[in-house]
Amino acid sequence: xxxxxxxxxxxxxxxxxxxxxxxxxxxxxxxxxxxxxxxxxxxxxxxxxxxxxxxxxxxxxxxxxxxxxxxxxxxxxxxxxxxxxxxxxxxxxxxxxxxxxxxxxxxxxxxxxxxxxxxxxxxxxxxxxxxxxxxxxxxxxxxxxxxxxxxxxxxxxxxxxxxxxxxxxxxxxxxxxxxxxxxxxxxxxxxxxxxxxxxxxxxxxxxxxxxxxxxxxxxxxxxxxxxxxxxxxxxxxxxxxxxxxxxxxxxxxxxxxxxxxxxxxxxxxxxxxxxxxxxxxxxxxxxxxxxxxxxxxxxxxxxxxxxxxxxxxxxxxxxxxxxxxxxxxxxxxxxxxxxxxxxxxxx
Amino acid sequence: xxxxxxxxxxxxxxxxxxxxxxxxxxxxxxxxxxxxxxxxxxxxxxxxxxxxxxxxxxxxxxxxxxxxxxxxxxxxxxxxxxxxxxxxxxxxxxxxxxxxxxxxxxxxxxxxxxxxxxxxxxxxxxxxxxxxxxxxxxxxxxxxxxxxxxxxxxxxxxxxxxxxxxxxxxxxxxxxxxxxxxxxxxxxxxxxxxxxxxxxxxxxxxxxxxxxxxxxxxxxxxxxxxxxxxxxxxxxxxxxxxxxxxxxxxxxxxxxxxxxxxxxxxxxxxxxxxxxxxxxxxxxxxxxxxxxxxxxxxxxxxxxxxxxxxxxxxxxxxxxxxxxxxxxxxxxxxxxxxxxxxxxxxx
DNA sequence: CTGTTAGCGCGTTCAA
DNA sequence: TTGAACGCGCTAACAG
Numbered sequence: 001x002x003x004x005x006x007x008x009x010x011x012x013x014x015x016x017x018x019x020x021x022x023x024x025x026x027x028x029x030x031x032x033x034x035x036x037x038x039x040x041x042x043x044x045x046x047x048x049x050x051x052x053x054x055x056x057x058x059x060x061x062x063x064x065x066x067x068x069x070x071x072x073x074x075x076x077x078x079x080x081x082x083x084x085x086x087x088x089x090x091x092x093x094x095x096x097x098x099x100x101x102x103x104x105x106x107x108x109x110x111x112x113x114x115x116x117x118x119x120x121x122x123x124x125x126x127x128x129x130x131x132x133x134x135x136x137x138x139x140x141x142x143x144x145x146x147x148x149x150x151x152x153x154x155x156x157x158x159x160x161x162x163x164x165x166x167x168x169x170x171x172x173x174x175x176x177x178x179x180x181x182x183x184x185x186x187x188x189x190x191x192x193x194x195x196x197x198x199x200x201x202x203x204x205x206x207x208x209x210x211x212x213x214x215x216x217x218x219x220x221x222x223x224x225x226x227x228x229x230x231x232x233x234x235x236x237x238x239x240x241x242x243x244x245x246x247x248x249x250x251x252x253x254x255x256x257x258x259x260x261x262x263x264x265x266x267x268x269x270x271x272x273x274x275x276x277x278x279x280x281x282x283x284x285x286x287x288x289x290x291x292x293x294x295x296x297x298x299x300x301x302x303x304x305x306x307x308x309x310x311x312x313x314x315x316x317x318x319x320x321x322x323x324x325x326x327x328x329x330x331x332x333x334x335x336x337x338x339x340x341x342x343x344x345x346x347x
Numbered sequence: 348x349x350x351x352x353x354x355x356x357x358x359x360x361x362x363x364x365x366x367x368x369x370x371x372x373x374x375x376x377x378x379x380x381x382x383x384x385x386x387x388x389x390x391x392x393x394x395x396x397x398x399x400x401x402x403x404x405x406x407x408x409x410x411x412x413x414x415x416x417x418x419x420x421x422x423x424x425x426x427x428x429x430x431x432x433x434x435x436x437x438x439x440x441x442x443x444x445x446x447x448x449x450x451x452x453x454x455x456x457x458x459x460x461x462x463x464x465x466x467x468x469x470x471x472x473x474x475x476x477x478x479x480x481x482x483x484x485x486x487x488x489x490x491x492x493x494x495x496x497x498x499x500x501x502x503x504x505x506x507x508x509x510x511x512x513x514x515x516x517x518x519x520x521x522x523x524x525x526x527x528x529x530x531x532x533x534x535x536x537x538x539x540x541x542x543x544x545x546x547x548x549x550x551x552x553x554x555x556x557x558x559x560x561x562x563x564x565x566x567x568x569x570x571x572x573x574x575x576x577x578x579x580x581x582x583x584x585x586x587x588x589x590x591x592x593x594x595x596x597x598x599x600x601x602x603x604x605x606x607x608x609x610x611x612x613x614x615x616x617x618x619x620x621x622x623x624x625x626x627x628x629x630x631x632x633x634x635x636x637x638x639x640x641x642x643x644x645x646x647x648x649x650x651x652x653x654x655x656x657x658x659x660x661x662x663x664x665x666x667x668x669x670x671x672x673x674x675x676x677x678x679x680x681x682x683x684x685x686x687x688x689x690x691x692x693x694x
Numbered sequence: 695c696t697g698t699t700a701g702c703g704c705g706t707t708c709a710a
Numbered sequence: 711t712t713g714a715a716c717g718c719g720c721t722a723a724c725a726g
Contacts, residue, residue: 012499013473013499015702015703015704016703016704016705017703017704025712025713026712026713026714027703027704027705027713028705028706028712028713028714029711029712029713031704031705031706032705032711032712035705038705041711041712042711042712043711043712046711046712058495060470060473060474061474061703061704062474062476062702062703062704063471063474063475063476064411064414064415064474064475064476064703064704065415065702065703065704065705065718066703066704066705067411067704067718068411068412068415068702068703068704068705068717068718068719068720069703069704069705069706069717069718070704070705070718071718073411073475074471075471075475077454083430083436083439083455084433084436084437084440084638086431086433089430089431090431092430092457093431096457105456105467105468105471106456107424107454107455107456108430108454108455108456108457109452109453109454109455110439110443110455120452121452123407124410124421124422124452126360126407127407127408127409127410127411128410128411128420128422128475129409129411148405152359152360265639265642268642269642291431292612292639292643295612295615295616295643295644296639296642296643296644297642297643297644297645298644362718362719362720363719363720363721364719364720372696372697373696373697373698374697374719374720374721375696375697375698375720375721375722376695376696376697378720378721379695379696379721382721385721388695388696389695389696390695390696393695393696408719408720409718409719409720411719411720412702412718412719412720412721413719413720413721414702414720415701415702415703415704415718415719415720415721416701416702416719416720416721416722417702417720417721417722418702
């Protein structure tokens with residue numbers, strides 16, 4: 001219900017000065033009274049008056065203006081590549097769980113996997129004085145921009161790693177992820193395989209490529225020649241590359257590794273359009289264990305990605321940087337195979 | 348690669364005063380030279396000097412400090428309930444497409460569908476001086492908080508409507524959505540139906556409930572007694588309610604309307620666990636046409652939600668409010684049925 | 695065309 | 711225990 005008080009609420013936020021003149025005291029005193037850590041310095045009776053006046057006027061401290069003095073905004077920026085890839089959701093939730101208990105608000109922005117946008121966004125966020133930055137959207141060419149940002153504000157790179165960078169990184173061992181899938185294919189008896197690669201300037205995809213190829217070689221799987229990579233690791237690109245594999249290759253692979261789940265979904269659709277069955281005609285594995293992949297038809301074999309833990313760890317490192325801890329170790333977590341119905345022995 | 352210049356980049360951002368003293372001019376002149384709309388006022392030669400100096404020092408205007416004077420931050424806040432529900436992604440993208448061409452950055456925050464969090468978040472965002480607010484997470488009890496916010500900063504409610512509020516709303520006709528599904532069930536020949544309801548303080552769910560019931564009555568479908576509603580419209584709650592329907596009801600419905608897709612997915616799993624088949628034993632329809640629902644097993648019959656358009660329209664209204672347009676009309680779009688394999692005639 | 699003054703809303707001196 | 715003065719980084723208004 002809308003009360004009269006609500007209707008009369010002012011169109012501008014009350015300021016410290018408003019409260020001060022209301023109670024006939026100086027802004028400084030009001031400032032002290034309203035700051036828990038300094039409230040003790042002020043007479044408890046006058047404090048009471050100040051607090052009630054502040055409430056009546058709906059006073060809220062202005063974080064922006066305050067930050068000019070304190071340098072803190074209680075806000076951190078999280079920069080993601082693509083919120084449509086539900087892989088990131090657990091990461092965001094992990095971050096939020098860790099920082100919200102400290103009263104810090106994470107704000108999220110999206111790059112659409114475009115480095116230009118990333119640069120603009122970092123710039124904007126610094127300019128808005130966020131206390132820290134967590135970058136989930138790093139590509140190799142972004143290393144400079146990110147490490148410059150790190151000189152201004154505590155910065156952590158997560159989810160997508162970056163090598164040779166002087167910024168803490170929280171990642172999953174993606175080389176191992178690629179290896180696991182290749183071993184799985186080999187164990188099932190496949191001999192001819194292919195990869196649907198994501199953009200190789202994203203470490204996750206280059207590492208998966210390497211890990212998969214290493215094991216493929218060791219286990220003597222034949223890898224069909226590479227047909228380029230996805231410009232962006234999305235369903236559309238997965239569809240395009242899978243169609244290409246099915247129409248252009250001299251030989252048809254019996255198992256395909258799509259380097260993330262959206263691309264695997266695109267591959268599913270392409271296979272269907274070609275009148276082939278999964279896994280009878282061709283096996284497909286993805287990676288990241290995105291929500292819903294278990295319920296696809298057939299359930300998608302994938303590599304579980306501990307997203308919540310990655311987010312939580314990234315946030316923890318960030319908080320330590322904010323506490324001026326000098327030496328913060330990077331973190332690397334392990335992935336696990338989740339075998340489901342989309343992979344089976346070759347026909 | 349990391350160049351020498353990068354390594355020497357300062358740990359604090361350069362300020363207007365830094366640039367000014369570098370070129371031996373006053374901060375005002377530098378300010379003018381660097382603002383496109385006032386750059387004409389300054390000698391083109393000295394402007395040149397200023398610009399190069401600014402670049403060399405890596406100067407970036409401080410949006411926060413500027414906003415103290417101008418009142419603009421070129422940032423709008425978008426508040427979503429749950430980013431794990433991929434239904435919101437197209438909405439976010441619609442918003443971003445519209446505002447980014449104006450040089451405005453949307454920052455996203457998540458409430459987890461908790462009104463307390465919503466209140467804190469709005470407070471924080473106002474306090475951070477966003478130029479406008481788009482609320483995608485409104486529940487009925489949030490109306491006061493939202494309309495107070497609207498007095499301070501241009502505010503638009505979208506995706507989840509709110510009645511009797513003096514704030515523009517962009518929504519989809521959810522009553523029609525519910526009606527469409529009931530018609531579909533009736534047309535298929537179903538006689539006994541049930542609804543898995545979302546929280547009724549969210550307008551989308553109360554409207555779907557009403558629309559569905561109206562048509563059910565008109566078409567003489569028997570609705571199994573309501574078994575409560577989801578606390579939160581998620582997969583887990585859909586699973587819980589579907590299990591309840593299957594175990595507790597005297598009668599078993601032949602068709603169930605889950606009021607959004609995540610709840611429909613939860614229902615899918617519950618049905619499977621009870622050893623029943625979809626759609627042979629029981630039909631299930633969802634709503635929102637969330638990405639991936641087409642690929643479930645079986646493909647989910649759902650109601651398409653024009654999310655991108657909702658986001659785009661919401662952003663357009665927001666921009667008009669920012670341009671001080673007085674009378675901004677609310678917008679209501681129409682949903683469409685997307686029949687797929689999860690619904691069929693009753694056994 | 696350029697510099698000076700003032701102040702946005704706060705927190706932090708320092709004095710009283 | 712309280713207040714006055716200052717400055718955070720910037721722009722607006724007025725001088726010159």
